[in-house]
Amino acid sequence: MTGTxxxxxxxxxxxxxxxxxxxxxxxxxxxxxSDAGVSPEEIDQLYLGNxxxxxxxxxxxxxxxxxxxxxxxxxPVTRVEDACASSSNAFRQxxxxxxxxxxxxxxxxxxxxxxxxxxxxxxxxxAAFGQAADVDFEQPxxxxxxxxxxxxxxxxxxEGLFTEEQMAAVAVKNHYNGSLNPHSHFRNEIEVxxxxxxxxxxDPLKLYDCCPFTDGASAxxxxxxxxxxxxxxxxxxxxxxEQATGQTPLHDKPDMAVLDTVAQAGQRAFAAADxxxxxxDVAEVHDCFTPAELLILEALGLMAKGTAGTATVEGQTQxxxxxxxxxxxxxxxxxxxxxxxxxxxxVEVANQLWNRCDNRQVDDPMIGITxxxxxxxxxxxxxxxxxx
Amino acid sequence: MxxxxxxxxxxxxxxxxxxxxxxxxxxxxxxxxxxxxxxKCHSESWSVRHxxxxxxxxxxTTIEVIGNPEISDPPLEVAIVELSGGARLLGQxxxxxxxxxGDEVRLIDIEDIDGKSVxxxxxxx
Numbered sequence: 001m002t003g004t005x006x007x008x009x010x011x012x013x014x015x016x017x018x019x020x021x022x023x024x025x026x027x028x029x030x031x032x033x034s035d036a037g038v039s040p041e042e043i044d045q046l047y048l049g050n051x052x053x054x055x056x057x058x059x060x061x062x063x064x065x066x067x068x069x070x071x072x073x074x075x076p077v078t079r080v081e082d083a084c085a086s087s088s089n090a091f092r093q094x095x096x097x098x099x100x101x102x103x104x105x106x107x108x109x110x111x112x113x114x115x116x117x118x119x120x121x122x123x124x125x126x127a128a129f130g131q132a133a134d135v136d137f138e139q140p141x142x143x144x145x146x147x148x149x150x151x152x153x154x155x156x157x158x159e160g161l162f163t164e165e166q167m168a169a170v171a172v173k174n175h176y177n178g179s180l181n182p183h184s185h186f187r188n189e190i191e192v193x194x195x196x197x198x199x200x201x202x203d204p205l206k207l208y209d210c211c212p213f214t215d216g217a218s219a220x221x222x223x224x225x226x227x228x229x230x231x232x233x234x235x236x237x238x239x240x241x242e243q244a245t246g247q248t249p250l251h252d253k254p255d256m257a258v259l260d261t262v263a264q265a266g267q268r269a270f271a272a273a274d275x276x277x278x279x280x281d282v283a284e285v286h287d288c289f290t291p292a293e294l295l296i297l298e299a300l301g302l303m304a305k306g307t308a309g310t311a312t313v314e315g316q317t318q319x320x321x322x323x324x325x326x327x328x329x330x331x332x333x334x335x336x337x338x339x340x341x342x343x344x345x346x347v348e349v350a351n352q353l354w355n356r357c358d359n360r361q362v363d364d365p366m367i368g369i370t371x372x373x374x375x376x377x378x379x380x381x382x383x384x385x386x387x388x
Numbered sequence: 389m390x391x392x393x394x395x396x397x398x399x400x401x402x403x404x405x406x407x408x409x410x411x412x413x414x415x416x417x418x419x420x421x422x423x424x425x426x427x428k429c430h431s432e433s434w435s436v437r438h439x440x441x442x443x444x445x446x447x448x449t450t451i452e453v454i455g456n457p458e459i460s461d462p463p464l465e466v467a468i469v470e471l472s473g474g475a476r477l478l479g480q481x482x483x484x485x486x487x488x489x490g491d492e493v494r495l496i497d498i499e500d501i502d503g504k505s506v507x508x509x510x511x512x513x
Contacts, residue, residue, distance in 0.1 A: 126455035136395050137421060140504035141466050141478055142451065142459035150449035151468060158447070158489045202451040251468045251476040252421050256447050 004098045005228035005235035006385070007105075008036025009347040011218035014185040014335035016117040021050070021057055022069035025111035028217035028340075029070055032109070036221035036231050040070070043221075044103035046077040047094045049087025049110030050339040053079075055128040056120060057113050066111075081339075083132040084288065085243075085374030086110055087218065088342025088381035092241040094222050104227045109219030110344075112337035117215060125213055129338075132375045134249035146210055146289065148250055148376035150202035153291035155256040157204060162294050164204050166309030168195035170290040171208045171332055173318050178329025180360035185214050185335030195290075209290040214335030218344035234388035236350050239273035239367075241383040248378045259292075261380045262299035262371060269369070269382035270301075277301035280323060281365035282352045284345035286373035286380075287330040296371055297325065300382070324362040327352060342381065345370040353387040394422035399505040403498055406438040409475050418475045441495030442512055443471040445487050459501055469493055469509055479507035487511075 010031025017024050025048070033040060046067055054060040063077035080090040087110025094108040114125055126144055133139050133148070156162060172192055178184035190208060198207035221231075228235035246261030247253055254260060270277060277300060285300075287293035294308040302323055303311055311317060317325035328334045328348035331341060349368035351357050368385045394410075398420065401408035411418045414431035425432050448467035454460060465481035481487050482496055487509075496510035 122453070123455060123457060126453065130455045136398075136504060137478055139456075140459070140499075140501040140506045141480055142454060142456055142464045142501075143466055143478065144451055144453065144455045146453065147449050147451045147464075147466055150451075151447040151466070154449055154489065155447040199452070200450075201453045202449045204449075247427065249421060249478065251478040252419060256468070 003225055004095050004222055004238045005225050006220055006238065006350050007038065007223045007228045007231040007235050008032045008221040009219070009350045010035055011183055011344050011347045012216050013183045014214050014216035014337060016115040017113065017215040018117050021053060021059055021062060021111050021113060022066045024113065024215065025066050025109060025217040025219070026070050028109055028219040029107060032107070032219035032221050038105060038221055038231055040072050042105050043072055043075060043107045045075055045097055045106045047090035047106065047108040048077065048079050049090040049342060050079055050112060051081055051083055051086050052112060052114060052128050052338060055131055056118055056125065082379055083374040084286065084338050085342055085372040085379050085381050086339040088345065088370060088372035088383060089243060091220065091343055091346060091383065092243055092381055095238055095241045098222065098224050105221065105223045107219060108222055108343060109217060110340035110342060111217040112339040113215040114213040114337060115215045116213065137249040137251065144202065145376060146202040146205050149289040149292060150205045152256050152295070153204050156291060156295060159257050161257055161306045162291065162309030164196065165192060166294065166313055167209055167290040168192045169312045170287060170293045171195045173312065174287060174326050174330040174332040177319065177327050177360055178333025181329050181334060184329040184333050185212055186329070186333045205289055211288045211331040211336040214337045216335060216337035216340045216344065218340045218347050220343050220346055234354065236353050236388060237386045239275070239384040239386050240269045241381065242268035242272060243379060243381045244268065245379045246377050250376050253377060259295045259299040259377060261377050262296050262373065265380040265382040266300040266371065269384050273384035275367060275384060279367050280369050282327060282349060282362050282368045283323065283325050283371065284328060284348050285325060285371040287326055287332045288336055288373065290332065292373065293325065293330070300371060319360060319362055327357065327360050327362055342370070342372040345372060346383065349385055353385060398422065401438055402505040402507060405441060405495060407441050407471060407477065409437055409439050410434045411437065418473055420475045420477050439471055439473065441507065443469040443493065445489050445491045445493055446470040446476055447489055448481065448487055467509060477507060479509050482508055482510035485510050
C-alpha cells in the first residue's frame with residue numbers, strides 16, 4: 001500500500017486534565033496542525049477515537065462538538081469506538097479514506113478522560129472499562145480487564161513461556177523510558193522488587209504490572225503523498241495499516257497463551273508493507289499489562305515463542321537493544337487514555353523516525369510499527385511506517 | 389426472518405444445571421457461545437446438545453480489585469473451565485475452595501446477576 005504520509009503529530013502530556021474532551025483534543029490537534037504547517041481550512045475530514053465519552057464524561061456524539069470547538073465545522077467527522085484500539089482504528093479509517101480518493105488531508109486522533117480527575121471512584125471507572133467486555137458471558141462473572149489479562153498470564157506462565165520476574169522487567173524498562181519522556185504520566189524509575197512487592201490486582205498481576213487510568217489526547221495530520229510532500233520536507237510514509245478481530249468472548253480464544261488477533265493483524269500489516277518482522281527498528285506495542293508486551297512481541301514474530309521474557313531481561317527491547325520496544329514508556333508508564341492511546345503510539349513512532357526524541361531516541365530507525373489492542377483481545381491494529 | 393434467542397436458551401439450560409452446546413453438523417466444531425455460522429466452515433446447520441457441567445480448569449485468577457461490588461466483594465476467583473469435548477466456559481470459583489490450572493471441577497451453583505446466569509464451579513467430588 002502506498003499513497004499516505006504523516007505530515008505532523010502532537011499529543012498532550014498524559015496524566016490528569018480537568019478540561020472538557022473537546023478542549024483536551026484541541027490542544028493535541030492544534031499542535032499537530034501546526035507541526036504539519038497545514039491551514040485548518042485544508043482539513044477535509046476528521047476521524048476521532050474515543051471510547052468512554054458517554055460512560056465516563058457524559059458526552060456522546062463527540063465528533064461535532066470537537067470539530068465545532070476546533071473551529072472547523074462542516075467537514076465530515078467520524079467517531080470511532082474500538083475500545084483501547086479506537087484511535088489506531090480511526091487512523092486506519094483515515095488511511096482508507098485517502099486511499100479511496102475521498103480526502104487529501106485528514107486530521108486523526110483520539111481523546112479520553114479516565115483518571116481520578118473525572119471524579120469517579122476506581123471501581124466506577126473499572127466498571128466503565130468493563131462495558132467493553134461481553135455482557136452475557138464476561139460482565140456478569142465480575143471479570144475485570146486486569147482479570148482477563150491475568151488469566152492469559154497464568155496460562156502462559158503455566159506453559160513455561162515467561163515468569164513473574166520477567167513480567168516485572170517489562171515494567172522496569174518502560175518506567176525508565178517514561179522517565180525520559182516529558183509527556184509520560186509516570187516519570188519515576190522503578191526496580192524489579194518494586195513490582196514484585198506491589199499489591200496484587202489480579203494474580204499474577206501486581207499494581208506495577210498494570211497501566212494507570214490516564215487523561216490525554218493525541219493527533220496526527222495524515223495526507224495523500226503529494227500533499228504531504230508539499231507540507232513537509234520529510235513526511236513519514238504509512239506502508240500499511242491492518243486490523244484483525246479475534247474470537248469473543250474470552251473463553252473462546254483458541255489458545256490463551258497466544259495472541260492470535262495480534263498475530264493476524266501483524267501478518268496482514270507486514271505482508272501489505274512487504275517487510276519482515278526482522279526489518280522493524282522500533283515498536284510501540286500495547287503493554288496495558290506487562291505480560292501483554294511479552295506475548296505481543298511473540299505474536300508479531302519479533303521474538304520466538306517463549307523467548308520474549310528472557311530477551312527483555314537481557315535488554316534486547318531497551319532503547320539501545322536490538323529491537324527497542326515502547327521507547328515512549330508505553331501504556332505502562334506513559335499512560336493509557338484509552339481512545340487516545342493508538343494515535344499516541346503513532347506520535348511516538350513518527351517522532352522516533354524523525355529523530356526528535358532527545359535522550360530516548362533510538363539509533364536511526366528506518367521502519368517503525370505500532371500495535372494497539374482492543375478489549376480483552378477482541379481486536380488489534382498494526383501499522384507500519386517508514387522514515388523519510 | 390427469525391430472531392434467535394440463543395443466549396437466553398443457554399441461560400435457561402444453565403439454571404437446570406446443564407451446559408447448552410452447539411455442534412456444527414458439517415465439521416464438528418463445538419461451542420458454548422452461540423454462533424450463527426460455524427467460524428471454521430461457515431455451515432449454518434447445528435445440533436444442540438446438553439452436557440454435564442464437569443471439566444478441568446484451563447486458566448484462572450483471583451481478582452483483588454473488583455469492578456462491580458454488587459457481583460462480589462474481593463477476592464473474586466474466576467476461571468475458564470474446559471469441558472470434556474473441548475468447549476470452554478468462564479465462571480466463578482466457589483470462594484471457600486480455590487483452584488489451580490488442571491484441577492477437576494464441577495458446577496456447584498448458579499448466581500443470578502441482573503437476570504444473567506453465572507456458573508459457579510467447585511471441587512469435583
